Structure formats: structure tokens, C-alpha cells
Amino acid sequence: MKITEVLLAEHFVFHNLFDSIEAGTGRMRSLAEVRSQASLLESMLKAHSDMEHEMLMDPLDHCLDQLGQRETFHHEHEAIERALAAVGKARTVAKARRLLLDAVLASRKHFDKEERVVFPLAERLLKGKTLLELGSRWIRRRQGAAR
Ligand SMILES: [Fe+2]
Numbered sequence: 221m222k223i224t225e226v227l228l229a230e231h232f233v234f235h236n237l238f239d240s241i242e243a244g245t246g247r248m249r250s251l252a253e254v255r256s257q258a259s260l261l262e263s264m265l266k267a268h269s270d271m272e273h274e275m276l277m278d279p280l281d282h283c284l285d286q287l288g289q290r291e292t293f294h295h296e297h298e299a300i301e302r303a304l305a306a307v308g309k310a311r312t313v314a315k316a317r318r319l320l321l322d323a324v325l326a327s328r329k330h331f332d333k334e335e336r337v338v339f340p341l342a343e344r345l346l347k348g349k350t351l352l353e354l355g356s357r358w359i360r361r362r363q364g365a366a367r
């Protein structure tokens with residue numbers, strides 16, 4: 221599989237996770253529940269984004285820079301991380317829920333943009349062979365991480 225297909229499949233999992241968080245947040249009654257959902261999302265996002273950056277964003281760095289998108293992507297990551305970290309400091313369930321939903325919405329927008337801007341750019345600029353090699357590398361790394 222090409223790296224862009226692997227990433228899109230992983231994005232699909234996240235879109236489902238976003239749906240389930242949005243649907244379930246209203247039922248969360250304790251800070252602990254909201255926090256555990258936030259920290260789960262945080263660690264899943266980190267694992268995804270670290271690899272996405274290393275394998276896809278870095279090779280496209282100068283193009284994203286030319287498009288004026290490189291900094292924007294970076295800022296969006298920071299905003300998502302900040303909202304999730306703030307969940308841990310929120311004093312009320314209502315506030316924690318709102319921050320979690322903010323982070324989910326920001327993540328959705330960020331993922332959509334990656335799908336619209338970054339993946340098509342990668343398909344256009346990187347060779348088919350490179351996309352396939354990166355895809356295999358991703359899968360090998362994931363398998364390594366699971367052991
Ligand atoms: Fe990202």
C-alpha cells in the first residue's frame with residue numbers, strides 16, 4: 221500500500237473516534253472520564269502525527285513551505301495539544317467537555333486539510349515507488365511498535 225493510502229485508512233479510524241467522542245461527551249459525568257478520553261486521544265494523535273511528519277511532511281517540507289502551509293500545520297498541532305492538555309487542568313466537567321470537543325473539532329479540520337492538501341501533493345510530487353516504500357516502512361514500524 222502507498223503511504224497515502226495507509227494514512228487515509230488511519231484517518232478513517234480517527235474520524236470514527238471523533239464521532240464517538242462527540243456523541244459520548246454529553247454522557248460523561250466526571251472529570252476523570254473526560255480526562256481519560258482526552259489522554260487516549262492525545263496519545264493516539266501523537267503516534268499518528270509523529271510518523272506522518274517523519275514520513276510524509278518532512279519530504280514535502282519545502283513545497284508546504286512554498287504554499288505557506290508548513291507553519292499553519294504546525295500551529296494547528298500546537299492548538300490541538302494545548303486544548304487537550306487544558307482538559308487535564310479544567311476544574312469543571314462542563315469546561316473539560318468543551319475543551320475536549322474543541323480539540324476534536326480542531327483535529328477534524330486539521331485531518332480534512334491534510335487529506336485535501338498534503339496527500340494529493342504527495343501523490344503528485346513523490347514517485348509511486350517512494351510512496352510504496354514509505355507505506356511498507358510505516359507498516360513495519362507499526363508492527364515493531366506492537367511487539
Ligand atoms: Fe498533522
Ligand SMILES: [Fe+2]
Nearest residue numbers: 268272331334
Ligand atoms: Fe494525519
